[in-house]
Amino acid sequence: xxxxxxxxNPESLSLTMVAEFQASVGSVWxxxxxxxxxxxxxxxxxxxxxxxxxxxxxxxxxxYYMTSPEGEKYHGWWRxxxxxxxxxxxxxxxxxxxxxxxxxxxxxxxxRVSMDxxxxxxxxxxxxxxxxxxxxxEQLEAMGMVEGYTEAxxxxxxxxxxxxxxxx
Amino acid sequence: MLTYNKMVVQMSESEQTxxxxxxxxxxxxxxxxxxxxxxxxxxxxxxxxYAMSFAAVQRHVAVLERAGLVTKHRxxxxxxxxxxxxxxxxxxxxxxRYEEMWRDRIDRFGEVLAETTRGEQA
Numbered sequence: 001x002x003x004x005x006x007x008x009n010p011e012s013l014s015l016t017m018v019a020e021f022q023a024s025v026g027s028v029w030x031x032x033x034x035x036x037x038x039x040x041x042x043x044x045x046x047x048x049x050x051x052x053x054x055x056x057x058x059x060x061x062x063x064y065y066m067t068s069p070e071g072e073k074y075h076g077w078w079r080x081x082x083x084x085x086x087x088x089x090x091x092x093x094x095x096x097x098x099x100x101x102x103x104x105x106x107x108x109x110x111x112r113v114s115m116d117x118x119x120x121x122x123x124x125x126x127x128x129x130x131x132x133x134x135x136x137x138e139q140l141e142a143m144g145m146v147e148g149y150t151e152a153x154x155x156x157x158x159x160x161x162x163x164x165x166x167x168x
Numbered sequence: 169m170l171t172y173n174k175m176v177v178q179m180s181e182s183e184q185t186x187x188x189x190x191x192x193x194x195x196x197x198x199x200x201x202x203x204x205x206x207x208x209x210x211x212x213x214x215x216x217x218y219a220m221s222f223a224a225v226q227r228h229v230a231v232l233e234r235a236g237l238v239t240k241h242r243x244x245x246x247x248x249x250x251x252x253x254x255x256x257x258x259x260x261x262x263x264x265r266y267e268e269m270w271r272d273r274i275d276r277f278g279e280v281l282a283e284t285t286r287g288e289q290a
Contacts, residue, residue, distance in 0.1 A: 002278035006267055015266055019274045023285050031281055041276035127270065 017127045028123045029086035075100045088114045191235035204251035211247045
């Protein structure tokens with residue numbers, strides 16, 4: 001198993017996943033840097049991903065689509081926040097409409113992935129993903145929504161608690 | 169096939185999740201859900217609890233209904249609003265689904281990586 005730990009934080013809506021691979025730093029980096037390798041794991045086999053633009057550089061844009069078994073295309077995008085080759089990538093990703101234009105009404109995810117060589121030939125990849133985060137959209141309105149999401153989750157907790165204690 | 173189904177679920181549910189969060193971003197709507205979880209209420213009974221018009225409360229109920237947080241049915245001249253724990257709990261499954269998606273990705277990542285590494289050594 002590649003995944004060695006998973007931590008979910010409902011308060012901050014974040015997911016931390018740690019995986020280890022027997023490989024060199026360079027080959028792990030290529031999994032992100034080479035669009036032909038990236039598209040082999042980003043989408044599920046039945047919804048293969050095709051990366052159209054792939055610019056792994058600060059402020060770089062990636063666009064891709066996933067093709068359904070019926071031939072329907074689902075478009076998505078990445079925006080690269082920062083790159084520290086071959087150790088770290090930070091990016092935001094989200095969905096686009098049918099013509100490939102980012103759909104701002106859909107949740108945006110922010111992900112930071114870091115690669116460390118813990119021992120010769122053993123790479124630890126740590127992924128921290130915040131979902132859904134609209135931080136990258138740089139709009140106050142969007143920023144307010146992030147708080148809305150977190151608040152909503154704690155409100156759901158409170159609602160469920162209230163009702164289950166009323167029933168007991 | 170399983171992955172295919174999951175993907176479809178993933179796509180439609182992320183939109184659904186968005187609706188849920190938007191619906192719960194308002195304190196009146198959260199209060200309506202809390203009341204509806206405990207008992208059925210008519211829209212007019214709900215409207216009498218808030219300092220707003222019947223039409224405004226009806227709009228709030230419609231938002232909650234679209235998000236799947238409450239259901240509405242007609243009883244005589246009344247419209248009754250109710251809610252189930254299951255519908256509310258759905259929103260909490262967000263992180264679980266997200267974890268599953270990334271687990272699948274990391275598994276594939278490992279497979280492709282092992283393939284390219286074998287290629288290097290050969």
